[in-house]
Amino acid sequence: MEKLAEALEKMAHVYDSDLPTFTGAVNEWLPFKAAVRDTTSMYHISAAENLQRLRSALKGEARDAVAALLHTATDPEVIMKTLEQCFGRPETIIDRTLDELKKMPRLGSTATELNSFAIKVQNAICVLENMDRRGYLYNPMLTREVLEKLSPHLRSRWCDYASEREQTKEPEIVLLSRFLMREADRALKYTYAPSEGSPPAPRKEVKTYVSQQKQKKKASKVYTIIDNSERNPSCQACEANHLLTRCPKYDTWTIDQRWNFVREKKICFKCAQKTHKRSFCKAKSCGVDECRRPHYASLHQTREKTAAVESEPAVQKKEAVLSVACQAAAGPRAVLLKMCPVVIAGPRGEVRTYALLDEGATITLVDEDLAASIGAEGPARPLQLHGVNMKQREKDSKLVTIQIRGVKTTTPHPLRARTMKDLKLHQQSIPESLMKLKHLQDLPQDEICYELARPGILVGSDHWEHIVSRELRVGGPNEPAASKTQLGWVVHGTTPRHLIMKIENVLHVYEPERSEDRELHDLVEKHFRIEALGIASEPRVSEADRRAISTVEKTVKKINCGYEVGLPWRSDKMNMPPSYDAALRRLRQIERKMDASPDFAREYTAQIDNLLSKRYATECDGSERSSDVCWYLPHFAVKNPNKPGKQRLVFDAAAKCYGVSLNDGRS
Structure with missing residues (x-):
């Protein structure tokens, strides 16, 4: 009975438990979190129901962040903590709130604008109060950002309001928010400002003769004729209720049968649907194979190009070959390609040459003269070479088969290659000094070292078994590597240029000058x-720079730890307004903050003690008040969110008293 009563009670209390949509935006997190918390406690929603609600409410980036958790029946609290870690970080929300305060426009003169401004400030302060963990509310720069957007009259009223509540321990920005809400409430009550949703009062429109004539022209009637027969399309081929281009019978016809049918029925060639004139048809052109003729795509006729195809040789194929060697200006590093000495053989004997092992080439090439010297022959086939911004055609290229082996091996390997006339590949040298590197010391120098060698054969990826590394040795940074291939050891990679470049001889010629020259x-x-022309160039110095130079020359003096220079004032007779009360009020705010936070008080006191111990500041004895330029400098502490635990002391030279600051008095 108790369970039945609970079920009836739940059925009696119908509630709306849907959550607002959350996509991962910063401004959506706080309302979404409050909705989950409040509805769960108010309607006693279970964990399974909350999980289902989260599946329906999460969209976009928020859903992607917890996609796996949503489908594994995870505890909703774990999902909420994950979302808060990704999208609800306090510092992110606070930074966005501070940016919104800074981007607010200056306050206007109407009561409605004042009310809107005060509400925005109140909302921002509410967010900071709920999430502030590092004392952002006590930052005087935040109060200054809002005060600079107020009118002079409101600033004056704020001074009276703040002085009456000087003993309160609340942050100054909170007091300012209450002040703005009070002023907005009074302005809306006693200035009879219209609400934001009320429509503006209707204005009487003065109609002139010209405007009346324009209205008469606009009111002219236009009659059009509509062909109702085209509204309900019917196929001209089978008279069914569909378009001709979608007719199954039309699809089975050949191109010539379709053309004969549209000509007979006088159907538009361009759309193949209606019987209007082709010149008035708005359908697009054919577009098949870039055809621009005014007919429908199903009426397109392909042109056979058999003659052009038959004229090409049947054996012609395009084979891509790519081998890049940098010939740019010399830099600190040089690049060594995979080159090694080899022996190639043919019917007429053997020849020693060098092979370039190029993994970027798709075929193997051999110099035409080199192939002729060993008697390698084969059928002639045209060859099309493709490279980086390069195309080359070899009409007399031959497909030959040769034998290749390394200089230290005796077993030859068959190799199919294409001949190429004047095969000029990258020239390269590997000196013996390079073999002093630790990982290259035990390699055979007579096999690896060579000077100004130019390859006569390029081994491509069609013979990958000769290119692939069987063993690899790697040194330190900026040192070449050594790879053992089927043809022998090769040194490749980057190396300092001075290790492979020869020392060039330089001849210095000196010719003594003659005295008369x-x-x-x-x-x-x-x-x-x-100076001989009577012109002397003098640098232009501004008045401010001239005064600063004069101040340095007159007041500079040497002391024990360095030099001391007087402040550069804008004028010799500078009178600063009294600033004691303003600085004292700022100091009391700092003391209230120190009373509220012992850690802040300890760090702040340490900063002041550091200034006094290093004699960057000294205590006043009271004689300074008689000076015309006496100024009490406020100070406050700031923290960088990116450097937690570090507090910095800032002297506010921009603080104004009676409209004047210390920065205004200095040049």
Whole structure:
């Protein structure tokens, strides 16, 4: 009975438990979190129901972040903590709130604008109060950002409001928010400002003769004729209720049968649907194979190009070959390609040459003269070479078969290659000094080292078994690697240029000058000097720079730890307004914050003690008040969110008293 009563009670209390949509935006997190918390406690929603609600409410990035958790029946609290870690970080929300405060426009003169401004400030302060963990509310720069957007009259009223509540321990920005809400409420009550949703008062429109004539022209009637027969399309081929282009019978016809049918029925060639004129049809052109003729795509006729195909040789194929060697200006590093000495053989004997092992080439190439020297012959086939911004055609290329082996091996390997006339590949040298590297010391120098070698054969990826590394040795950074292939060891990679470049000989020639030539040179140089023409160049110095230089020259003096220089004032007779009360009010705010946070008080006191111990600041004895330039400088502490635990002391030289700041008095 108790369970039945609970079920009836739940059925009696119908509630709306749907959650707002959350996509991962920063401004959506707080309302979404509050909705989950409040509805769960208010309607006693179970964990399974909350999980289902989260599946329906999460969209976009928020759903992607917890997609796996949503489908594994995870505890909803784990999902909410994950979402808060990704999208509800306090510092992110606070930074967005501070940016919104800074981007608010200056306050206007109407009561409605004042009310809107005050509400925005109140909302921002509410967010900061709920999520502030590092004392952002006590930052005086935040209050200054809002005060700079107020009118002079409101600033004056704020001064009276703040002085009456000087003893309160609340942050200054909270007091400012209450002040703005109070002023907005009074302005809306006693200035009779219209609400934001009320429509503006209707204005009487003055109609002129010209406007009346324009209205008469606009009111002219236009009659059109509509062909109702085209509204309900019917197929001209089978008279069914569909378009001709979708007719199954039409699809089975050949192109010639379709053309004969549309000509007979006088159907538009362009749309193949209606019987209007082709010149008035708005359908697009054919577009098949880039055809621009005014007919429908199903009426397109392909042109056979058998003659052009038959004219090409049947054996012609395009084979891509790519081998890049940098010939740019010399830099600090050089690049070594995979080159090794090899022996190639044919019917007429053997020849020693060098092979370039190029994994970027799709075929193997051999120099035509080199192949002829060993008697390699084969059928002639045209060859099309493709490279980086390069195309080349070899009409007399031959497909030959040769034998290749390394200089240290005796077993030859068959190799199919294409001949190419004047095969000019990258020239390269590997000196013996390179073998002093630790990982190359035990390799055979006579096999690896060579000087100004130019390959006569390029082994491509069609013979990958000769290119692939069987053993690899790697040194330190900027040192080449050594790979053992089927044809022998190869050194490749980057290396310092000075290890493979020879020392060039330089001849210095010195020719002694004659005395008469030197005298002539001095006379010409003296003649063309600027001072000889009566012109002297003097640098322009501004008045502020001139005063600063004069201040340094008059007041600089050496002390025990360095030099001391006076402040550069804008004028010699500078009178600063009294600033004691303003600085004292700022100091009391700092003391209230220190009373509320012992950690802040300890760090702040340490900063002041550091200034006094290093004699960057000294205690006043009271004689400074008689000076005309006496100024009490406020100070406050700031923290960088990116450097937690570090507090920095800032002297506010921009703080104004009676409209004047310390920065205004200095040049």
